[in-house]
Amino acid sequence: xxxxxxxLMQRCQQGxxxxxxxxxxxxxxxxxxxxxxxxxxxxxxxxxxxxxxxxMFKAANRYRTGAAKxxxxxxxxxxxxxxxxxxxxxxxxxxxxxxxxVEEHLGKDNSVGEDLIATAPAHASLxxxxxxxxxxxxxxxxxxxxKLPERYRLPLILRDLQDRCYEEISxxxxxxxxxxxxxxxxxxxxxxxxxxxxxxxxxxx
Amino acid sequence: xxxxxxxxxxxxxxxxxLDYQTTKxxxxxxxxCGSCQNGFTLFRExxxxxxxxxxxxxxxxxDSDLQSRLANAQMDSIPWWRRTLAAxxxxxxxxxxxxALGIGVCAIAGIYLYQNxxxxxxxxxxxxxxDTPNVRRYDVLPPPRIRVDDSWISRTSPLVPDLxxxxxxxxxxxxxxxxxxxxxxxxxxxxxILQTVTYTDTPTRGGW
Numbered sequence: 285x286x287x288x289x290x291x292l293m294q295r296c297q298q299g300x301x302x303x304x305x306x307x308x309x310x311x312x313x314x315x316x317x318x319x320x321x322x323x324x325x326x327x328x329x330x331x332x333x334x335x336x337x338x339x340m341f342k343a344a345n346r347y348r349t350g351a352a353k354x355x356x357x358x359x360x361x362x363x364x365x366x367x368x369x370x371x372x373x374x375x376x377x378x379x380x381x382x383x384x385x386v387e388e389h390l391g392k393d394n395s396v397g398e399d400l401i402a403t404a405p406a407h408a409s410l411x412x413x414x415x416x417x418x419x420x421x422x423x424x425x426x427x428x429x430x431k432l433p434e435r436y437r438l439p440l441i442l443r444d445l446q447d448r449c450y451e452e453i454s455x456x457x458x459x460x461x462x463x464x465x466x467x468x469x470x471x472x473x474x475x476x477x478x479x480x481x482x483x484x485x486x487x488x489x
Numbered sequence: 490x491x492x493x494x495x496x497x498x499x500x501x502x503x504x505x506x507l508d509y510q511t512t513k514x515x516x517x518x519x520x521x522c523g524s525c526q527n528g529f530t531l532f533r534e535x536x537x538x539x540x541x542x543x544x545x546x547x548x549x550x551x552d553s554d555l556q557s558r559l560a561n562a563q564m565d566s567i568p569w570w571r572r573t574l575a576a577x578x579x580x581x582x583x584x585x586x587x588x589a590l591g592i593g594v595c596a597i598a599g600i601y602l603y604q605n606x607x608x609x610x611x612x613x614x615x616x617x618x619x620d621t622p623n624v625r626r627y628d629v630l631p632p633p634r635i636r637v638d639d640s641w642i643s644r645t646s647p648l649v650p651d652l653x654x655x656x657x658x659x660x661x662x663x664x665x666x667x668x669x670x671x672x673x674x675x676x677x678x679x680x681x682i683l684q685t686v687t688y689t690d691t692p693t694r695g696g697w
Binding site for chain 2: 308309312313314316317320321326329330333334337338341342421422425426440444445465466468469472473475476479480482483
């Protein structure tokens with residue numbers, strides 16, 4: 285995501301539909317990954333990613349080059365959709381939200397994020413038992429992410445899975461820079477406590 | 490720097506964002522505090538686990554689904570009056586309207602001709618004044634009647650409801666108000682009875 289996206293948005297504003305197709309091709313993977321890691325559900329992730337692109341397309345004429353980075357704008361829309369989706373799930377009562385534990389959910393079927401792990405390409409050099417261990421570890425990480433409260437989950441994913449800088453994350457989430465940094469540190473600490481059993485001890489690494 | 494303050498600096502230390510002085514104090518604390526040292530090691534390893542998470546790839550039909558949703562969104566964004574204007578401008582709508590109008594005209598004409606169709610050797614003649622009922626000056630003219638094969642039938646349209654007319658029928662003088670049950674007078678004036686006569690449609694060949 286770079287100045288090319290800005291240029292493509294300018295072309296899109298002039299009615300070039302191919303420019304928007306290129307924007308989609310360039311950004312669909314990170315967007316699906318961001319939403320998928322947040323929701324722990326690939327189908328909903330694709331649905332919301334498509335909704336994000338539709339909103340971007342509709343608001344293309346209001347996009348001002350230079351006012352904010354393209355990626356900031358895109359993640360801001362996606363983050364708002366994610367928050368709404370989480371609230372709707374909470375209202376429907378069919379999913380967890382914030383501090384509500386997923387233990388009840390996992391008690392029946394310990395499969396949160398399982399489909400996401402299944403989509404991960406396995407490294408060819410890995411032995412089957414190592415693949416299994418790695419898959420379990422990735423599933424544990426996804427479960428731990430899904431258990432984090434929304435206000436910690438979003439900045440953590442943006443920082444550690446989407447590789448966004450602190451300044452951009454603070455703009456995406458409309459938070460002061462210091463708050464963003466402290467939330468990410470807090471989220472990592474919470475994640476550490478949840479992943480104690482899966483983190484390799486330093487002497488075994 | 491106490492343990493809580495050190496924990497708050499874990500991310501900053503990991504990402505090399507602490508200044509020189511703070512880094513020295515931080516490292517000094519870690520060297521002397523086993524709990525924080527262990528905590529920081531676990532912290533670093535869990536962040537590494539996060540970084541090792543594979544990316545979720547979009548499914549192959551992501552683009553096609555998005556294209557159809559974008560097309561729908563574009564349609565929804567056009568105001569209704571513009572969509573109507575566009576429909577009016579399109580040739581297919583005009584062609585469809587022409588065909589529909591033609592079918593409608595043909596249907597109405599067919600119904601009209603069907604209702605007026607008489608076949609065979611039927612003799613049709615207009616009723617003469619002598620054949621009309623014995624009506625007097627307050628009458629309203631009855632509906633036109635025609636003769637078909639020696640019988641009189643009404644020729645009003647089946648679409649027109651039954652017609653009610655009032656007429657005065659001459660009645661011979663009699664003693665007392667005794668009338669046939671079938672002809673109950675509404676008003677008697679001298680030798681005349683005001684009757685309400687209902688003219689109904691007689692079925693034609695069309696079966697109405």
